[in-house]
Amino acid sequence: xxxxxxxxxxxxxxxxxxxxxHQGEAGDxxxxxxxxxxxxxxxxxxxxxxxxxxxxxxxxxxxxxxADQVAQILEVxxxxxxxxxxxxxxxxxxxxxxxxxxxxxxxxAGTAGAGLLFHRVAALEQRVIAxxxxxxxxxxxxxxxxxxxxxxxxxTACAADTQAAS
Numbered sequence: 001x002x003x004x005x006x007x008x009x010x011x012x013x014x015x016x017x018x019x020x021x022h023q024g025e026a027g028d029x030x031x032x033x034x035x036x037x038x039x040x041x042x043x044x045x046x047x048x049x050x051x052x053x054x055x056x057x058x059x060x061x062x063x064x065x066x067a068d069q070v071a072q073i074l075e076v077x078x079x080x081x082x083x084x085x086x087x088x089x090x091x092x093x094x095x096x097x098x099x100x101x102x103x104x105x106x107x108x109a110g111t112a113g114a115g116l117l118f119h120r121v122a123a124l125e126q127r128v129i130a131x132x133x134x135x136x137x138x139x140x141x142x143x144x145x146x147x148x149x150x151x152x153x154x155x156t157a158c159a160a161d162t163q164a165a166s
Contacts, residue, residue, distance in 0.1 A: 053153060054113040057115075058070065058113040058153075073111070074153055077111060085139065088101060095131065099125065102121055102125040105142075112149070115149075117149055
């Protein structure tokens with residue numbers, strides 16, 4: 001997606017990626033969060049206790065594109081985050097690689113409403129920008145936030161499906 005990013009271009013790119021994955025085609029589903037659109041973090045402002053799932057982000061996304069598309073986007077984002085976290089466990093990553101990987105991961109987390117993951121990635125990104133080399137425990141903390149987000153979004157989806165069926 002060329003910058004500056006517009007909501008329309010971002011939505012087109014996301015829907016294209018979702019369609020490609022849904023049809024079984026290979027493709028890179030990189031997406032940027034609302035932070036790239038508005039210049040502000042899409043998550044809750046409190047860094048002390050960010051939510052695992054930022055429901056406001058998901059509600060806004062659902063209002064803009066519909067619940068079915070949100071479910072597909074969350075699946076794409078989950079696969080993307082999982083792949084990115086695996087890459088961060090690789091040996092001999094230099095600081096520039098970390099910076100780019102964390103920046104990209106932060107965008108995906110923001111798009112997916114992964115509040116805790118977004119804040120942990122943002123904090124680690126700032127440490128890396130300051131020259132601090134990440135450790136294995138940093139990736140463990142990111143993975144824990146991702147796992148919690150994944151669990152809660154699945155539970156939310158199941159509850160919504162149950163409610164829709166009744």
